[in-house]
Amino acid sequence: MKLFTKLTLFITLSKMAVALLFVLLLPVLVEDIAHQYNDYYLREQKKKVLQVIQQNGIDAYLQGEETYGSYTMLKEEYISLEPAGNTIMADTIATVQRLVEGDTLTYRVLTHILQANHRAFLLEVGRKTTTISQYNRPLQRMALYVLGGLIIITILIDLVFTRLLLKPLGVIIQTRLLHRRFPFREQAPPIRTSTADFQYLDDSLVELMNKINDAFEKEREFTSNASHELMTPISILQTKMENLLDERDTDEALQHTVQGMMKTLKRLKKIVHSLLLISRIENDQFPKNDALSPYLLVTEVMEELSHRLEEKNLRFSMQLSPQTMLHRLNHDLIFQLVYNLLQNAVKYNRENGSITVTDEIHPDHYLLIISDTGIGISSREVDTIFHRFRKIQRGTAEGYGLGLAIAHTIAQYHHIQISVETTMDQGSTFTLRFPL
Amino acid sequence: MKVLIIEDERSMATEMEAFLKKAYHCDLVASASQAVARLEDNAYDFVLLDLGLPDMDGLQLLQQARKLCPEAAYIILTARGQLEDRIKGLDLGADDYLPKPFSLLELQSRMQAISRRKFGLQDVLIPLGDFSVDLQKRNVYFEQTEITLSRKEFDLLSYMLLHKNRPLSRMQLSEHIWGDLADDEYDSNYIDVHIKNIRRKLSTYATVDWLQTIRHVGYKIKI
Numbered sequence: 001m002k003l004f005t006k007l008t009l010f011i012t013l014s015k016m017a018v019a020l021l022f023v024l025l026l027p028v029l030v031e032d033i034a035h036q037y038n039d040y041y042l043r044e045q046k047k048k049v050l051q052v053i054q055q056n057g058i059d060a061y062l063q064g065e066e067t068y069g070s071y072t073m074l075k076e077e078y079i080s081l082e083p084a085g086n087t088i089m090a091d092t093i094a095t096v097q098r099l100v101e102g103d104t105l106t107y108r109v110l111t112h113i114l115q116a117n118h119r120a121f122l123l124e125v126g127r128k129t130t131t132i133s134q135y136n137r138p139l140q141r142m143a144l145y146v147l148g149g150l151i152i153i154t155i156l157i158d159l160v161f162t163r164l165l166l167k168p169l170g171v172i173i174q175t176r177l178l179h180r181r182f183p184f185r186e187q188a189p190p191i192r193t194s195t196a197d198f199q200y201l202d203d204s205l206v207e208l209m210n211k212i213n214d215a216f217e218k219e220r221e222f223t224s225n226a227s228h229e230l231m232t233p234i235s236i237l238q239t240k241m242e243n244l245l246d247e248r249d250t251d252e253a254l255q256h257t258v259q260g261m262m263k264t265l266k267r268l269k270k271i272v273h274s275l276l277l278i279s280r281i282e283n284d285q286f287p288k289n290d291a292l293s294p295y296l297l298v299t300e301v302m303e304e305l306s307h308r309l310e311e312k313n314l315r316f317s318m319q320l321s322p323q324t325m326l327h328r329l330n331h332d333l334i335f336q337l338v339y340n341l342l343q344n345a346v347k348y349n350r351e352n353g354s355i356t357v358t359d360e361i362h363p364d365h366y367l368l369i370i371s372d373t374g375i376g377i378s379s380r381e382v383d384t385i386f387h388r389f390r391k392i393q394r395g396t397a398e399g400y401g402l403g404l405a406i407a408h409t410i411a412q413y414h415h416i417q418i419s420v421e422t423t424m425d426q427g428s429t430f431t432l433r434f435p436l
Numbered sequence: 437m438k439v440l441i442i443e444d445e446r447s448m449a450t451e452m453e454a455f456l457k458k459a460y461h462c463d464l465v466a467s468a469s470q471a472v473a474r475l476e477d478n479a480y481d482f483v484l485l486d487l488g489l490p491d492m493d494g495l496q497l498l499q500q501a502r503k504l505c506p507e508a509a510y511i512i513l514t515a516r517g518q519l520e521d522r523i524k525g526l527d528l529g530a531d532d533y534l535p536k537p538f539s540l541l542e543l544q545s546r547m548q549a550i551s552r553r554k555f556g557l558q559d560v561l562i563p564l565g566d567f568s569v570d571l572q573k574r575n576v577y578f579e580q581t582e583i584t585l586s587r588k589e590f591d592l593l594s595y596m597l598l599h600k601n602r603p604l605s606r607m608q609l610s611e612h613i614w615g616d617l618a619d620d621e622y623d624s625n626y627i628d629v630h631i632k633n634i635r636r637k638l639s640t641y642a643t644v645d646w647l648q649t650i651r652h653v654g655y656k657i658k659i
Contacts, residue, residue: 224516228488231515232445235537239451242540245653246455246602256652259605266607269537273616304617307588307626339617 004166011158015151022147030136030143035108038132039093042110045125046091049079050114058116075100076131084113084122095129108132168193168202176205184209216283223279230272237265274402278388278409281333288414290331294368295320297331298357301339308346315354320368324361326434329414337410338368340403341430345372348428364436371429377422385420437461437481437551442471442497443513444489452484455540460547468492475504482547485530487514487521495521498528509550513538541599541608548598562597564659566642569597578641585637588613592630596647596657605654631655 052060061068061081068081092111097104107126114121168191175188187209191202241262245255280286298318309316326334345355353373360367377385386408411418415435422428439460443449444467453462460482465471468491475483483501487494498510512525515536522533531554532546552571561568561577568577574590576583585593595612596604606624613627631647638644648656 228515231536232448235515236445236448236451238537239448239455239540242608243451243454245605252651255603255650259607259653262605262607266611304614307629311626 003169004162007162007166008159011162012155015155019147019151023144026140026143027136030140031133034132034136038108038127039110042093042108042125042127045077045079046110046112046123049123049125050112053114053116058121071100075103075105076128078107078124078126080124080126081121084120087113087120087122089113096126098126106130165195168195168198172198172202172205176202176209184213219279219283220285223276223283223285226279227272227276230276234265234269234272238262238269241265271402274406277336278402278406281409281413284413286330286333286413288328288330290329290334291325291327292329292331292334293322293325294359294366295322295324297335297338298342298368301335301342304339305342305346309355312346312349313352314346314349315352316356317354318357320357320359321361324359324366326366326436333410333413337407337416337432338370340407341370341432344403345370345374345428345430348372348374350374353427362436366434366436368432368434369429370431371427373427376424376426376428377420378424382420382422386418438463438478439482439484439547440465440471440474440478440480440508441484442466442468442489443484443486445486448486452540452543456544456547459544468494468497471497472500472504475501478505480505480508482550483508483510484543485510485512487512487516487525495524495528498525498530502529509547509554511543511546511550513543539608539611541595541602541604542612545595545598545612564597564657565644565646567638569594576638578638581641583637583641585634589630589634589637592627593634596655600657600659603650603653603656607654609654627654 049061058081066083069078070080071078089111094109094111095106096109097106098109099105106129108129109124109126112123112125114123171191175191187206190206191198193199193202241258245258245262295318298320302316302318306316342355342357349355349372355373356369356371358369358371360369385404388402388405408418410416411432417431417433419431419433420428421431437460439456439462441449441452441462441464443452443464446466449464449466453464456462463474463478463480465474468489471485483505485494485498485501489497494512494514498512501508502510509531510529512521512530512533513536514521514525514533522535525533531550534543534546561570564576566578567583569575570577571594574594576585576590576593591613592609595609606627609627610624613630631649635644635647646657646659648658650656
């Protein structure tokens with residue numbers, strides 16, 4: 001999930017959760033506040049009554065009667081005074097029920113004992129509970145509206161700000177990472193951002209890519225230099241031998257020796273070529289832009305090899321779909337790959353044997369299968385045949401141990417899976433799995 | 437024909453000269469500055485240019501040299517062997533490109549091919565004993581009769597003809613025919629098969645004693 005999506009989800013969900021909590025708590029809170037305010041209100045009323053009694057004496061209320069009671073018009077509040085006898089108690093505020101003119105009404109009542117005219121009186125100041133909570137609902141509703149509005153506004157602000165904040169990250173991903181192919185030759189200009197983290201990320205990415213490029217260039221340079229350093233002396237030797245062979249007075253024995261030397265030199269040349277080839281492939285120096293038909297490729301390879309079939313009287317058969325095209329490959333390398341496999345199929349085959357090339361087309365991959373009736377590979381060695389310089393005992397012929405290593409390197413370079421099934425003295429089947 | 441060999445490896449240059457001197461007059465220089473001096477005063481038919489020179493980039497020298505001596509054919513010789521070099525070299529007007537190590541026979545073949553192409557030296561038919569060979573059309577004739585050879589057989593025959601009077605080893609021949617793909621054990625033997633076929637096909641018309649076997653080495657066309 002993208003960072004922005006995650007943040008959006010988080011912001012929205014967390015605000016929803018807060019809103020939900022607030023909605024759940026709101027009635028309780030409002031109720032509580034109303035009650036507290038009401039209790040305060042009752043105490044203030046009590047103070048007023050006491051003030052009146054202090055200034056005018058309790059008779060201002062009692063008017064000679066034993067008790068006093070007064071309700072407001074809608075019985076929302078009342079005050080009552082009555083003799084308390086010997087009761088002594090602290091002030092209490094309680095919710096109690098009162099029977100008033102036949103109606104049972106619930107009041108919040110403050111009870112206070114006061115001394116006047118050397119007697120104790122019980123003062124009650126009450127207020128109807130429905131009066132206390134009459135504003136609760138509209139208050140709650142208003143609070144919810146305000147809250148809802150605020151949440152929507154903050155979510156919008158958060159999203160806009162997050163988007164602005166994350167924009168450099170998007171630019172970094174877009175310009176530095178997406179659709180980039182090694183080697184990273186051209187670097188986009190540095191990101192302009194005031195966020196230090198993004199700045200750091202961008203700088204580090206550029207630095208890293210430059211380092212990779214440097215390493216790559218160095219490797220390339222090394223290959224080029226090594227190639228030069230190795231090939232120059234080989235060249236000199238080769239030309240010297242060629243001239244020696246060409247001299248008219250060279251005797252037969254010497255010519256024979258020179259030929260042997262040339263053979264050895266050729267072997268050396270081949271090894272150096274192979275190693276440089278592997279190094280160049282691993283160094284990504286071959287473009288992969290070719291489209292090729294396996295049918296034509298195998299035909300092409302067999303043109304080079306067909307003369308060798310006759311020597312052992314080998315039968316070659318090919319059942320490939322002529323229309324299939326494979327893309328994003330390097331033609332020369334794939335040629336080399338198939339050539340190496342078919343060459344082995346010829347080289348390690350028995351008299352009157354056969355070589356079969358078939359294919360299978362699957363929705364997401366293409367299989368090219370090369371089978372021979374050769375001497376096979378022992379199970380002990382089958383795991384290491386693709387390693388460099390792993391010379392395996394295959395009859396009398398011995399390889400330089402690089403043909404299959406090259407095949408393997410080329411396959412890897414193209415993301416082709418190469419696998420082998422083999423039975424000693426029965427033959428081998430090499431399968432190339434091309435991704436489509 | 438005059439050849440300028442620009443090569444800083446002294447022994448490489450002398451070997452090239454030793455091989456080519458039978459057919460060409462060679463001048464040797466070991467640096468770009470010497471090369472420029474020579475090119476200013478002389479007209480060459482061929483310039484063999486090594487790219488790895490001590491004092492100047494070889495491709496740069498190629499550009500400069502082509503201004504000084506535009507008629508010459510340029511062959512790049514390099515051990516760097518990078519694909520870009522090859523493409524750049526040919527883009528800059530080189531006529532051919534040979535990666536080191538190359539066979540001197542191959543160098544001479546390329547030079548002869550360029551001669552035919554560039555200097556129009558295709559004297560239609562080259563005599564070969566009682567036969568004649570058309571390198572352009574890739575045909576062999578006995579008097580008016582055309583003799584059919586396979587592609588590889590013709591390659592082999594024409595290669596030996598181009599290097600007539602030189603002993604050519606089986607390996608050298610197979611390297612020419614199959615290039616880097618040549619496999620010593622197999623293809624050297626196969627050269628014998630080809631030679632046998634050539635002899636068989638031609639000897640029905642006339643003797644082929646000019647095609648000599650050289651014991652332990654290979655073959656030679658002696659004319």
